[in-house]
Amino acid sequence: MLKISQVTKSYGDLKANDNINIEIPEKSVALLVGPNGAGKSTLLKCIMGLLRYSGEIEINGLKNKSLEAKKIMGYVPEIPHMYPLLTISEHLEFTARAYRLDETWREKADNLLRRFELDDKRNKLGGTLSKGMQQKLSICVALLPEPNFILFDEPLIGLDPYAIKQLKDIFRELSESGHSLLISTHILDTVDELWDQVYIMNHGKVVANGKKSELDRLGKTLEDFFFDVTGNYKSDIKSDPDLNSNTEIVTEQD
Amino acid sequence: MQAFVYLKVRTIINWFKQLKEKPSRLISVLFYAGLLSVVFLIPRGDDLPAESKFMQSDFSRYVISAVFFGILLILNAFTWHSGTKRGVSIFALPDTQFLFTAPFRPASILLYGMLNQLKTSLLSSIFLLYQIPNLHKLLLNSGQIATIFVVWTMTIFFNHIISAFIYAISYKADKYVKIVEIVIYTIPILSLLLGFFFIIKASDVLTGLTQFLQSKLLYLIPGAGWAKGILDLALLGFNWLGIVCLVIFIFVPIALMRAIYKMDIDYYEDAMSMVQAAPNSPEQQEIAKEAQRKAYAKFKVKETGINKGFGENTIFYKQLCEYRRTRPRIVGFTMLTLLLVLGGMAVVLKNPEETNDPLLFWGISVIILFFSAFNSTTIKAFADDQFFTLPGNSILKVIYSGVLGIILVMLDLIPAYLFVIIYSGFNLLLLPIGILLSGSIFMVINSAQILTYRIFGEVKSAFSVMVLLTLSFVFCLPGAGMILAGGYFIVLHGTYWGYLLIAGGFLANCLLGLIGIFTGKKYLEEGPTR
Numbered sequence: 001m002l003k004i005s006q007v008t009k010s011y012g013d014l015k016a017n018d019n020i021n022i023e024i025p026e027k028s029v030a031l032l033v034g035p036n037g038a039g040k041s042t043l044l045k046c047i048m049g050l051l052r053y054s055g056e057i058e059i060n061g062l063k064n065k066s067l068e069a070k071k072i073m074g075y076v077p078e079i080p081h082m083y084p085l086l087t088i089s090e091h092l093e094f095t096a097r098a099y100r101l102d103e104t105w106r107e108k109a110d111n112l113l114r115r116f117e118l119d120d121k122r123n124k125l126g127g128t129l130s131k132g133m134q135q136k137l138s139i140c141v142a143l144l145p146e147p148n149f150i151l152f153d154e155p156l157i158g159l160d161p162y163a164i165k166q167l168k169d170i171f172r173e174l175s176e177s178g179h180s181l182l183i184s185t186h187i188l189d190t191v192d193e194l195w196d197q198v199y200i201m202n203h204g205k206v207v208a209n210g211k212k213s214e215l216d217r218l219g220k221t222l223e224d225f226f227f228d229v230t231g232n233y234k235s236d237i238k239s240d241p242d243l244n245s246n247t248e249i250v251t252e253q254d
Numbered sequence: 255m256q257a258f259v260y261l262k263v264r265t266i267i268n269w270f271k272q273l274k275e276k277p278s279r280l281i282s283v284l285f286y287a288g289l290l291s292v293v294f295l296i297p298r299g300d301d302l303p304a305e306s307k308f309m310q311s312d313f314s315r316y317v318i319s320a321v322f323f324g325i326l327l328i329l330n331a332f333t334w335h336s337g338t339k340r341g342v343s344i345f346a347l348p349d350t351q352f353l354f355t356a357p358f359r360p361a362s363i364l365l366y367g368m369l370n371q372l373k374t375s376l377l378s379s380i381f382l383l384y385q386i387p388n389l390h391k392l393l394l395n396s397g398q399i400a401t402i403f404v405v406w407t408m409t410i411f412f413n414h415i416i417s418a419f420i421y422a423i424s425y426k427a428d429k430y431v432k433i434v435e436i437v438i439y440t441i442p443i444l445s446l447l448l449g450f451f452f453i454i455k456a457s458d459v460l461t462g463l464t465q466f467l468q469s470k471l472l473y474l475i476p477g478a479g480w481a482k483g484i485l486d487l488a489l490l491g492f493n494w495l496g497i498v499c500l501v502i503f504i505f506v507p508i509a510l511m512r513a514i515y516k517m518d519i520d521y522y523e524d525a526m527s528m529v530q531a532a533p534n535s536p537e538q539q540e541i542a543k544e545a546q547r548k549a550y551a552k553f554k555v556k557e558t559g560i561n562k563g564f565g566e567n568t569i570f571y572k573q574l575c576e577y578r579r580t581r582p583r584i585v586g587f588t589m590l591t592l593l594l595v596l597g598g599m600a601v602v603l604k605n606p607e608e609t610n611d612p613l614l615f616w617g618i619s620v621i622i623l624f625f626s627a628f629n630s631t632t633i634k635a636f637a638d639d640q641f642f643t644l645p646g647n648s649i650l651k652v653i654y655s656g657v658l659g660i661i662l663v664m665l666d667l668i669p670a671y672l673f674v675i676i677y678s679g680f681n682l683l684l685l686p687i688g689i690l691l692s693g694s695i696f697m698v699i700n701s702a703q704i705l706t707y708r709i710f711g712e713v714k715s716a717f718s719v720m721v722l723l724t725l726s727f728v729f730c731l732p733g734a735g736m737i738l739a740g741g742y743f744i745v746l747h748g749t750y751w752g753y754l755l756i757a758g759g760f761l762a763n764c765l766l767g768l769i770g771i772f773t774g775k776k777y778l779e780e781g782p783t784r
Contacts, residue, residue, distance in 0.1 A: 050354055050522040070357040081347035085268040086261070091352075094264075097257035098356040125268060126348070138351070 001026040001149055001180045002047065007055035009042055016042040017053065018204040024182060029175050029194050032184040033226060034201035040184040041078055043201070044151045047182070048075045059149055071099065074147035078154045078184075080138035084127025088118055088137055091126060092144055099145040112140040115166050131158045139167065150174065152183045168194065188223045198222060200229050257356075258366050285720065314392055315489040316467040319482055322402065326409050326478035327442055333413035334438050337420030338431045354522045361422065361515045368418040372411060382406060394489070401488035408503060409481045415507045415514075416477065422517050441475055448472075470495050476506070566650035569641065573631050573658045584665060588626045592619055592670035600674045613741035615674050616688050620695050620734060623663055624726065631659040632700050632774075636707050642778060652774035656700045663696045664689050691737055691756070694763035698733055701770025702726040708777045733763035 002024040009017040016039045024030045032040045045051045049065035062069040082091060089109070096105040113119040116136040121129075129137065135158045142150060156164050171194050174181060183195070200208045208229040215225055273280040345353075345367050353363045382403065389399050424430040448471060453462030473483040473495055483499025596615050603614075635641045635655035644651065671688050674680070702725035703713065710718040740755030 045522075048355055067357045067359065070355070073355075075355045077351055081351045083261070083265065083346075083348040083352070085265045085272070087268070090264050090268075094257055094261055094352065095356070097260050098352070098358065125272075141352070 009053040038201040039204040074142040074150040080134040082126030089122040337417035566646040697767030
């Protein structure tokens with residue numbers, strides 16, 4: 001489905017992505033995890049064909065910057081930006097027109113709006129939406145054209161618990177119906193049961209990757225794996241016997 | 255294309271729908287609509303018989319053609335130059351999410367962005383409507399006037415297409431930008447040189463100028479030259495070169511659009527850096543830092559003064575640091591404008607038999623300052639959250655936020671006042687008095703700014719700017735009126751009342767300045783309105 005070969009993205013002297021090689025098979029859910037500033041969002045934007053980079057990225061054998069590839073890709077950015085003078089339903093209609101969807105899009109749009117509790121707010125302007133509602137709309141817009149391959153950049157940030165539950169259900173449904181997902185996150189426990197493989201990024205590089213089945217076999221959680229690989233976090237909680245309820249948390253950076 | 259049209263149409267419809275909910279916007283729309291209606295109510299005016307001969311002459315038509323050519327030449331340079339710049343904001347943040355990720359050709363998105371700008375250009379050319387009565391006075395028929403409007407619109411459209419083309423070819427390599435810039439600057443310079451050549455060759459200036467304006471060489475200039483060719487065709491009668499210009503002007507934009515459409519362009523990063531006011535992700539921060547580094551690297555400022563601040567006055571030193579980083583030279587646009595305008599006035603009005611009234615120069619300088627004072631350090635400080643969170647005395651914080659603006663205004667005035675005083679032979683004591691009086695006027699404008707900020711929580715919308723202008727004008731009236739009246743009494747009657755009035759005007763300004771300071775204090779203590 002997705003093949004990334006030797007992708008490097010630089011900003012001056014800073015290499016935001018350094019020689020990235022990733023292959024994600026069809027019908028799988030891949031996680032891209034890493035600390036802040038690891039280069040996850042940059043990589044997603046490179047995959048989406050938004051940035052200039054060196055290397056090759058292909059989706060289903062198509063160059064990622066081609067129009068054909070864009071038709072089968074969906075993208076939920078980390079920070080949603082809605083048109084302030086378009087309503088929720090107009091955002092969806094614009095997307096339907098941009099992707100040249102057939103008339104059934106209206107039904108799909110209604111369904112998405114209901115799931116994310118936006119159906120009674122469909123006439124609200126983008127400029128009046130809260131950050132959470134913008135994020136929900138952003139997800140609806142990405143899912144409306146029913147892309148085969150969807151990129152989620154920190155999709156759970158800003159969502160309320162109900163929307164998080166809905167999105168997790170959607171992840172599951174998409175995965176079961178054969179879609180491929182690449183979810184970038186630095187919150188490790190939010191997608192625990194959903195993923196098939198994980199790529200850990202640090203300082204612009206993919207420092208490790210692994211399959212869920214392998215980790216399960218070793219009896220390790222995603223969090224264990226992450227800290228094993230990045231190895232830069234040691235937690236030591238010391239109880240002070242003299243102060244009953246006080247605890248001191250000590251962290252060290254290597 | 256259908257999606258772009260939908261996006262534009264819905265945005266416009268919703269904008270109008272919103273007027274019901276936003277009275278401030280409705281009022282500003284009504285205000286502008288009223289202003290525009292004045293255009294159509296302007297009477298044609300009576301034809302002046304003495305001028306009628308000139309009006310009917312071919313020379314007057316050449317003048318019309320030349321004036322439009324000149325304006326279009328300047329527009330050419332500005333619009334083409336915008337195509338070479340990375341900092342031109344033609345996209346909004348939602349465009350980067352919705353347009354760049356959708357299956358649109360990058361060229362279509364670029365054209366959409368550039369044509370979006372067309373609206374602004376066309377709106378700004380409304381001033382042309384004001385010329386309708388004058389064009390009628392020059393005995394142009396309706397067809398000729400309509401041709402002028404069509405040619406104007408065509409040129410603006412062409413300029414935006416060529417700007418998109420320049421952007422598309424130059425985004426990859428800086429060397430193309432340099433070539434384009436050389437072409438942009440060479441065209442007007444060559445036109446000027448050609449004009450000088452004709453004037454020097456001819457027996458007198460008027461003949462030389464006429465020959466220059468009649469020269470078919472000007473038709474070679476893309477955009478402005480072709481427009482002149484079509485205008486000459488409409489105003490002066492049939493000529494084959496005019497027809498050629500018309501054909502070129504129709505086909506070249508089509509060819510350019512086709513070329514842009516076929517180009518493989520990729521400019522999301524530029525679009526992001528244009529619109530990203532507050533960078534969020536690390537890579538956006540890196541882009542912003544790089545841009546800032548480049549901007550700061552242009553000037554070497556060793557001492558910015560930031561290390562001298564303490565407590566409330568850190569606001570002043572922070573502003574000083576930012577100002578010196580971006581504009582380290584004392585000589586700026588306002589200083590030069592004041593020097594040129596007041597200096598020019600002093601030279602023109604120099605007459606040994608009459609005494610030039612220094613108040614005239616002061617009045618003009620105040621008018622110039624009135625319009626240049628809106629890039630205020632106070633408003634910038636008020637928009638900064640640190641202004642609220644910084645511990646300290648609120649009154650001192652407000653005062654320190656406006657001090658730099660007042661000092662800069664006073665600095666801007668010194669060369670102009672000095673030149674006028676020396677050239678016109680005024681008393682040197684007028685220099686500090688003039689600067690002090692101007693400084694007091696700026697304090698009043700500062701008060702109006704603070705008050706407007708207190709009302710709106712920003713000074714960005716058209717309506718808030720209108721309120722700011724009105725308040726500034728009203729606040730300036732008592733002080734400036736008293737000072738001017740005082741000067742009038744002194745010059746004409748030499749009475750002591752005049753001095754008292756000037757002092758009263760100064761005090762009135764200080765009083766209004768204090769009102770601003772206390773309004774600002776209250777605003778600070780209540781917290782931001784926005």
